[in-house]
Amino acid sequence: MQADIRDTRAVLAGAAATLDFDQPVALMMLGVLNHIVDDHQARQLVADLLAGLAPGSYLVISHTCDATTDELDGQAMRRAVQEVMDRGGTPIRARSPEQIQELFSGADLLEPGVVSCSRWRPAPSPWPVSYRMYPSCQDGGAGSSRSWAGESGPHPDQPAGFGTGGGLVQQ
Numbered sequence: 001m002q003a004d005i006r007d008t009r010a011v012l013a014g015a016a017a018t019l020d021f022d023q024p025v026a027l028m029m030l031g032v033l034n035h036i037v038d039d040h041q042a043r044q045l046v047a048d049l050l051a052g053l054a055p056g057s058y059l060v061i062s063h064t065c066d067a068t069t070d071e072l073d074g075q076a077m078r079r080a081v082q083e084v085m086d087r088g089g090t091p092i093r094a095r096s097p098e099q100i101q102e103l104f105s106g107a108d109l110l111e112p113g114v115v116s117c118s119r120w121r122p123a124p125s126p127w128p129v130s131y132r133m134y135p136s137c138q139d140g141g142a143g144s145s146r147s148w149a150g151e152s153g154p155h156p157d158q159p160a161g162f163g164t165g166g167g168l169v170q171q
Ligand SMILES: C[S@@+](CC[C@H](N)C(=O)[O-])C[C@H]1O[C@@H](n2cnc3c(N)ncnc32)[C@H](O)[C@@H]1O
Pocket: 003, 004, 005, 006, 030, 031, 032, 035, 090, 163, 164, 165, 166
């Protein structure tokens, strides 16, 4: 389906055509909340989408980040984002890890919290590579909230992984 993510009713209604919202789903917002530049609007639309999900559901966010780390030059990222804005591209905003964490608005963040996507539960590799070979300009995290995770609460052994694409998924 195609919809503007700011129209949360349309997103939920469209997804309900193929998903059973009486069952848990993973809400995966990958690289899209960085296009909602207003903090309040970004937090509100996450809250509105979560309100439509069943207990046991998960929230996954990856987001353009402007923290300076051993992987990323935050100042260069801010310059790049400004250039995109100056050229009239899709509005974009880089946020700090703390600001990205605020988008989880009350969810219980699964370990290791909001970190570079390359460091979020990296799978053991048969090859002698490290995260440094896959630097990421996105930070991300996964969360579950008792308010929509049911009595059992979050399930730390059931990670919601990162990937390309985004939306609501159900297995
Ligand atoms: C950085 S790409 C991420 C694509 C994909 N989710 C991924 O992780 O590889 C951002 C995507 O968000 C989409 N997008 C931007 N603003 C949007 C909005 N208001 N509603 C829905 N999608 C939007 C863009 O069209 C683009 O496909």
